[in-house]
Amino acid sequence: MLKPTTPILLESAGQATAASRLYQKLRSDILLGELEPGSKLRLSALARHYDAGAIPLREALNRLSAEQLVSQHDRRGFYVCDISQEDVIDLTQVRCWLYEGALRASIARGGREWEDELVLSFYRLGEISRYENNDPAKVNRAWMDPHRRFHTALIAACGSRRTISISENLFDQAERYRNLARLKDYKASVHEEHRSIMEASLRRDADTAVRELLEHLRATCDTVVKALQKKNSAARAKTRSA
Numbered sequence: 001m002l003k004p005t006t007p008i009l010l011e012s013a014g015q016a017t018a019a020s021r022l023y024q025k026l027r028s029d030i031l032l033g034e035l036e037p038g039s040k041l042r043l044s045a046l047a048r049h050y051d052a053g054a055i056p057l058r059e060a061l062n063r064l065s066a067e068q069l070v071s072q073h074d075r076r077g078f079y080v081c082d083i084s085q086e087d088v089i090d091l092t093q094v095r096c097w098l099y100e101g102a103l104r105a106s107i108a109r110g111g112r113e114w115e116d117e118l119v120l121s122f123y124r125l126g127e128i129s130r131y132e133n134n135d136p137a138k139v140n141r142a143w144m145d146p147h148r149r150f151h152t153a154l155i156a157a158c159g160s161r162r163t164i165s166i167s168e169n170l171f172d173q174a175e176r177y178r179n180l181a182r183l184k185d186y187k188a189s190v191h192e193e194h195r196s197i198m199e200a201s202l203r204r205d206a207d208t209a210v211r212e213l214l215e216h217l218r219a220t221c222d223t224v225v226k227a228l229q230k231k232n233s234a235a236r237a238k239t240r241s242a
Contacts, residue, residue: 019056023063026050030069030080031172032139033180041070041078067169069176085225088177092221095170096214102155102163103213107206110157115202121146121153122198126191139179148175150194154201154213178220181227190216 026046029035046057061078064070071079106114125146132138151171155164193216200209 017056018052019059019063022050022052022056023060026060027064027067027069027172028141028144030064031144031176031179032141033176035080037080037180038082039080040076041080043077068173083177083180083228085228088174088221088224088228091170091173091177092217095167095174095217098163098167098170099155099213099217100210102158102160102167103201103210104206105158105160106155107157107201107204107209109159114153114157117156118150118153118198118201121150122194125150125194130190144175148172150198154197174217174220177224181224181231 026035035041041061043054043057046052047054050057052060061070061072065072065078069081071081073079110118125143128143128146129140130143130147132140148168148171152164152168155167158164193212197209197212197216200212
């Protein structure tokens with residue numbers, strides 16, 4: 001059975017190179033929306049803000065470009081990848097296709113080690129609040145890795161490292177949308193949704209586990225789309241009144 005890949009965000013600070021530490025910080029700031037979608041990443045400003053040299057900074061930006069969190073334009077430099085309703089819908093559909101096969105394979109192949117990791121990741125996620133001080137405007141950084149770990153644990157026994165790697169990359173892109181949308185109506189029941197998916201997986205009820213996981217992903221997508229529509233409407237109204 002394949003073990004879950006270790007998220008790069010969890011690298012030990014003692015082992016990480018300067019570029020890795022810089023990459024982790026930039027990546028976290030992009031996922032949290034502190035570096036806004038579409039914004040230009042000026043090397044001089046980033047170097048001052050992150051106290052970084054040009055070489056590790058370029059290396060970190062190239063890694064983020066490979067993950068489709070940063071885009072590079074000839075002669076124009078680096079930009080944070082933009083967002084759109086169409087993109088988050090497409091992203092969710094691809095995640096559903098990928099997760100369906102991977103979760104079925106993981107349920108069929110997973111042994112005791114997989115079960116233990118799935119249960120542990122669920123309970124560790126439940127110990128941490130999504131928001132700081134229950135304020136939806138402040139995403140809790142400490143919640144991000146346990147959430148990622150739980151979703152990876154679901155498919156960790158699928159038998160394909162490539163599938164796990166792709167799913168983690170897509171998870172991060174979806175996490176950025178969730179954070180940018182600032183889901184103020186984020187359901188308290190989301191932990192129970194995770195529980196239900198986990199329990200169906202442990203029962204080896206693949207049909208139920210897959211159905212509930214896909215409903216979970218699509219419900220989040222619907223909420224993000226509504227939040228983006230609301231933001232776009234507010235921006236248009238502000239432009240008209242200017």
